Amino acid sequence: MKDDFPFRGAVETGKAIARGKLSSLEATRAMLERIRRVDPVTRAYVMLMEDNALAEAKRADHEAEAGKHRGPLHGVPIAVKDLCDAVGYPTTGGIPAFATHKAATDSTVVARLRAAGAVILGKLKLTEGAMAMHHPDVAPPVNPWNADLWTGVSSSGSGVAVAAGLCFGALGSDTGGSIRFPSQANRIVGLKPTWGRVSRAGVFPLAETLDHVGPMTRRVEDAAAMLGTIAGHDARDATSSSEPVPDYLKALGRGVKGLRLGIDRAYCSDGAAPEIVTAVKHATAVLKRAGATVLEVTMPPVQNALAAWMRITAAEVAMGHAATYPARKEIYGPYFTGLLAMGNALPAADYAACAVTRRALKAGLDALFQDVDLMIMPVTPMLSPTVAQIAERAGQNDPENRFLRYTAPTDISGHPTITLPAGAAAGGAGIGFQLAARPFDEALLFRAGKVWQDAEDWSGHVPPLAAEA
Numbered sequence: 001m002k003d004d005f006p007f008r009g010a011v012e013t014g015k016a017i018a019r020g021k022l023s024s025l026e027a028t029r030a031m032l033e034r035i036r037r038v039d040p041v042t043r044a045y046v047m048l049m050e051d052n053a054l055a056e057a058k059r060a061d062h063e064a065e066a067g068k069h070r071g072p073l074h075g076v077p078i079a080v081k082d083l084c085d086a087v088g089y090p091t092t093g094g095i096p097a098f099a100t101h102k103a104a105t106d107s108t109v110v111a112r113l114r115a116a117g118a119v120i121l122g123k124l125k126l127t128e129g130a131m132a133m134h135h136p137d138v139a140p141p142v143n144p145w146n147a148d149l150w151t152g153v154s155s156s157g158s159g160v161a162v163a164a165g166l167c168f169g170a171l172g173s174d175t176g177g178s179i180r181f182p183s184q185a186n187r188i189v190g191l192k193p194t195w196g197r198v199s200r201a202g203v204f205p206l207a208e209t210l211d212h213v214g215p216m217t218r219r220v221e222d223a224a225a226m227l228g229t230i231a232g233h234d235a236r237d238a239t240s241s242s243e244p245v246p247d248y249l250k251a252l253g254r255g256v257k258g259l260r261l262g263i264d265r266a267y268c269s270d271g272a273a274p275e276i277v278t279a280v281k282h283a284t285a286v287l288k289r290a291g292a293t294v295l296e297v298t299m300p301p302v303q304n305a306l307a308a309w310m311r312i313t314a315a316e317v318a319m320g321h322a323a324t325y326p327a328r329k330e331i332y333g334p335y336f337t338g339l340l341a342m343g344n345a346l347p348a349a350d351y352a353a354c355a356v357t358r359r360a361l362k363a364g365l366d367a368l369f370q371d372v373d374l375m376i377m378p379v380t381p382m383l384s385p386t387v388a389q390i391a392e393r394a395g396q397n398d399p400e401n402r403f404l405r406y407t408a409p410t411d412i413s414g415h416p417t418i419t420l421p422a423g424a425a426a427g428g429a430g431i432g433f434q435l436a437a438r439p440f441d442e443a444l445l446f447r448a449g450k451v452w453q454d455a456e457d458w459s460g461h462v463p464p465l466a467a468e469a
Contacts (some may be wrong), residue, residue, distance in 0.1 A: 006034050006165030007462060010076050010222035011249070013168055017064060017075040024064070024075030028057035028119050031077045035121070035166050041465055044141045044161035046082045048122040049089060053077065056119040063117065072225040072249065074117030079167040081158050082123040083130060084213075085202035086110050093204040094126040094154070096137050097331035107202025108237065109171060109213055109230045116229045121167055124157030129317065130173060130206040133335040133390075140387075143185060144463030146428035148386050152182025154206075158216045159186035164466035169217040169226050173203065175210045176309060177379070177407030183216055183419040184379040184432035187458055189449065190216045191223045194439045195414030196241040198227070199234035207316035210309070210411050218459040220449040223418070224248035227442060243440045251443045252450050257291030259444065262372030264299040271402065272381040279422040279431045283452060284376055290451045295372055300364025302409045306401040308354035309408040315351050318343025362413040366438075369415075373444055375436040378406050379419055384429040410436055418445040421458040 005027075016022040032050055039045050060075035085091050085103035092098045105111075110120065128135040132153055141160040143149040152159050155172030159182025162170050172179040174192040183190030191214045198213045205211055215226035228249065233242040263284055269277045288294050318340055324331065325340045332340065368375070380403060385393070401408065410417050417436045424430055437444045453459065 005030060007218065007460065008168070009219040009459070010078065010168035010217060011072050011219070011225050014072045014074055014076045014225075017060070018069055020064070024057040024060040024119060025054070027075065028053050028077045028121070031121060031167065038164060038166060038466060042142050042144055042160050042164045042166065043139050044124055044157040044164065044166055045079070046092060046123045046125050046157065047089065049086065049120055053119050053121050056114065060117050060119065070115070070117035071229065073113065073229055075119060076168050077119045077121045078113065078169045079121045079124050079158070079161055080110060080171040081126055081155050081173055083126065083173055083204040084110050084123070084171060086120060086123065089123065091204055094128045094130060094135055094138065095331060096135060097328070103202070105202065108199040108234045109203065112230045118229070124161050124170060126157060127154040128333050128336045129321070130154040130175060130178060131317070131336055131339060133333065135336075136333045142465065144465040145187065145424065145430065147465060148388075149427070149429055150185055150384050150387055150390050152185035152384070154178040155182045155216060159183060159188060162186065162188045162216050162218055163463055165462070169215055169222050171213060171230075172216045173206070174212045174214060174411060175206045175313065176404050176411055179212070179214050179216060180379050180407050180417065180419045180434060184421070184430050185384045187421040187424065187430040187432070187461065188216055188218055189220055189223050189421065190214065190419040191227055191442065191445065192410070192417045193227060193231065193442055194241070194416045196239050197231050197243070197416070197440060197442070199237040199240045201234055201236035205316070205320045207313045208320065209316060210313060212411065220446055220453050221249060221252055224252055224446045241440070246443050248443055248446050252446055254447050255290060256287055256448050256451050259292045259374060259448070260372040261287055261292040261294050262297040262368065262375045263294060264297055264377075267299040268377050272378055273383050275383060275425045275431055276378045276381070280376060280378055280433050283420070283422060283433050286452060286455045287448060290455070292374075297368060297372060297375070300361055300368065302361065302405060304357050305361040305412050306404055306408055308357040309404065309412055310401060311346055311350055311354045312358070314339055314343035315346045316343070358412050361409060365409070365413045365415055369438045373437065373441070374448055377434055377436070379432045379434050381405060383425050383431070406434065415439060416442050416445060418449050420449055420452050422456070423458065
């Protein structure tokens with residue numbers, strides 16, 4: 001097995017398996033061995049599903065030998081955030097007390113990955129309940145680029161595992177930025193799909209009307225393959241869309257010529273770190289050189305929506321945990337307890353007012369996308385903080401939700417986004433940017449992402465802690 005094996009792409013690995021140059025069992029055993037060696041340092045996994053993974057790999061090889069090929073992920077080892085049910089295994093949701101309950105069925109996303117021939121290696125850590133902080137009894141994942149740096153939340157384990165070469169792709173979820181923050185922090189690709197594009201059946205909720213499930217990978221084509229596998233209507237989830245699922249991989253090479261790229265320069269730069277502003281400008285220039293037309297636009301006001309996001313989240317978190325809070329208050333950490341208390345105290349009229357604010361923002365973004373095909377913006381206004389800075393910030397009140405100004409709006413509206421790596425600042429802090437599109441226009445995001453990747457490919461960079469372990 002070559003030294004670069006764990007950092008190859010999922011699609012690339014799938015092709016090698018399909019051509020008989022690599023067996024799924026070889027790939028799976030190698031990845032499991034790497035996890036045992038590296039993950040004591042990176043701490044990305046909650047649990048390995050080793051027996052399950054080896055059985056799936058053997059089945060994938062038998063099918064390949066018989067000429068049955070299920071698609072681009074056939075035989076490819078991946079992992080899932082521990083919000084996603086996998087039959088026979090616990091789903092903790094980042095809350096250790098939930099580890100006693102084993103899933104009776106697969107979540108739809110896990111079932112679809114299995115049906116596509118993918119190998120499920122295990123389940124990945126996340127913050128408590130998929131909110132902002134890890135439970136006090138959970139050892140948080142470690143950023144493989146610099147152990148002092150934040151890993152992003154809530155899909156922290158997914159971001160670390162992908163960046164450290166501990167799987168060929170992972171599932172994350174995004175309610176306020178939880179795919180995008182760890183994608184930037186760990187310098188990987190993250191796709192937050194349109195709300196309803198991917199079923200949430202069997203995925204433990206944070207906030208039912210805000211949660212999105214999507215892929216996190218090192219390469220754009222891998223995210224396209226994963227979304228194509230998990231997307232589509234599901235009778236188990238009444239909120240899932242019946243919109244047809246296109247062949248994202250087939251459209252990947254069409255480029256951006258003729259596409260209209262919108263940018264609100266004031267929105268992208270006000271209060272943002274210089275390195276982030278520079279990255280957005282550079283990415284805009286790259287896409288323009290590739291044939292996109294850049295248009296100056298004005299982002300709808302987001303401040304009221306950011307305040308609404310917190311209230312909606314708190315209310316829906318309280319609903320999701322009604323069976324255990326306050327009856328089992330002791331199982332929760334202090335941060336999450338505060339959120340639950342806030343949600344239980346929220347007046348119904350406030351929640352109704354938030355719904356009105358939400359509709360206004362969505363209408364504003366829908367109108368904006370009449371004039372442009374894509375929007376470019378940062379992921380966060382500041383560089384990824386250190387672990388110590390995050391711990392200090394957790395106790396501070398931020399009524400303006402400044403950290404969420406570029407992420408929460410598209411969770412509220414449901415528009416899809418892709419986060420792309422754009423290098424690092426001094427000390428290794430990841431820099432990224434995101435593109436947003438109309439609902440169900442993920443194909444455009446992948447096309448633009450591929451243009452960026454072809455121009456400035458960060459996928460081959462190996463994090464120091466992953467290389468040394």
